[in-house]
Amino acid sequence: MSAPTKHRSAEEIGRTALGPRPFPELGEQRAAADLDTVDTTLANGLRVIAVRRSSVPLVELRVRIPFGDPATSSTGSTHAARAELLASTVLTGTATRSRVDVDTELALVGGELDAAVDPERLSFTGNALVAGLDTVLDVLRDALTGATYPDHEVERERERLVERIRLARSQPSVIARESLQRHLYGDHPYAKEMPEADEVSSVTRDDVLALHAAAVLPRGAVLVLVGDVAPDAAVRAIENALGGWTAEGAAVTPSPLPVVRGGDVLLVHRPGAVQSQIRLAARGLVRTDERYPALQLANLVYGGFFSSRLVENIREDKGYTYHARSYPEFTPGGAALLVDADTASEATAAALLETRYELGRMALVPPSEAEVDTTRRYAIGALLTATSSQGGLASFLVNLAGLGLGVDWFLAHPGRLASVTVEQVAEVALEFFAPSAFTGVLVGDADKLTPQLRALGGVALP
DSSP states (O other): OOOOOOOOOHHHHTEETTEEOOOOOOOOOOOOOOOOEEEEEOTTSOEEEEEEOOSSSEEEEEEEEEBOOSSOOOTTSSHHHHHHHHHHHTTSBBSSOBHHHHHHHHHHTTOEEEEEEOSSEEEEEEEEEGGGHHHHHHHHHHHHHHBOOOHHHHHHHHHHHHHHHHHHTTSHHHHHHHHHHHHHHTTOGGGOOSOOHHHHHTOOHHHHHHHHHHHOOSTTOEEEEEESSOHHHHHHHHHHHHTTOOOSSOOBOOOOOOOOOOOOEEEEEOTTOSEEEEEEEEEOOOTTSTTHHHHHHHHIIIIISTTSHHIIIIIIISOSOSOEEEEEEEETTEEEEEEEEEEEGGGHHHHHHHHHHHHHHHHHSOOOHHHHHHHHHHHHHHHHHHTSSHHHHHHHHHHHHTTTOOHHHHHHHHHHHHHOOHHHHHHHHHHHSOGGGOEEEEEEOHHHHHHHHHHHOSEEOO
């Protein structure tokens, strides 16, 4: 029997008898060349972005309709409940198609079409073989202009949604997210990402029909199509299919959110919890801000990818968490920087201390040239990888369109990242990553956590 193989550490694997093993040279990162695109607005107010990408004989379609409450800005309304039920049933029947008809027609062209909603938008995501583009567009037209929301479909989806909401609200990550949104944004409708189960139970078919008529509108909406089709031909097909989708008024964009301001972290008591969820937030920058590329790189240095300072500290070095990250979140009228980490109860205070320590180090010990260069390569590579497929590019462009941007911003962004200097990253790090700029929530068992958190300070205890 052979002797067991000795386990080697990562450091041992990375070294040779002659010294550290050199990293292989990275290949040249090539930004997308000029794309064959059309960006236009139809007579009904629908913005259309069509991009030709011929990698595979498919088309990817994304629709984004701003979906703020057309009646009120109060979270006391049932808009979130009605919106969730609308998204769940908008593709379940029209005057000419049943749910089975919709699914069958799409399947015959190798396609699919789904709907989803959040506090900011109603979204449709679809794809098909190029030969099936007209079919997908016709099914979409039928749903946008003539969804009937059959009683039995509304009843079935309402029951499913109620059960999903009740289950979700028992999950620590959902509790943490909802607590953070309330802490940051108070009673703003954007903070209500999930309706209450009893609100959904009270929604009727007539409520959903009324919301569709009032809020599913073309003016202010955008449709992105990426695929193996000439952009001009794609726009003609879209106009032929959706030109008759007309309405008075425009889709409702939610009002801007209040700016996130630093302060104490709020401890949310979850009795008996053996783990804690740390959620921190600070003010961010929108993509159109000239400092955004520098902030994007600063975020990567701090906690935005696996080799970041935060991950190296509380995951790799100390083992406080398996998962830690920081990332930007773009909100109506603004942006935020978020930090997430889950940890065992006994390590919670120490993990929060080290997370704050890395924020302070980020602000006061500027990233080195090597750190900035590594994150720059990562950022450009991640962007190009994420948009290399038709679906990835379509999803990225529809999110840009929600900010009023388009293909030109996407094409120019690798160049903006390439031109960021170490000094610019240091400047935004000092301004945006100071521990005093952050607030947030910590969800865990207060009985276990209070003594250490009281000693640590900066935490509002229940």
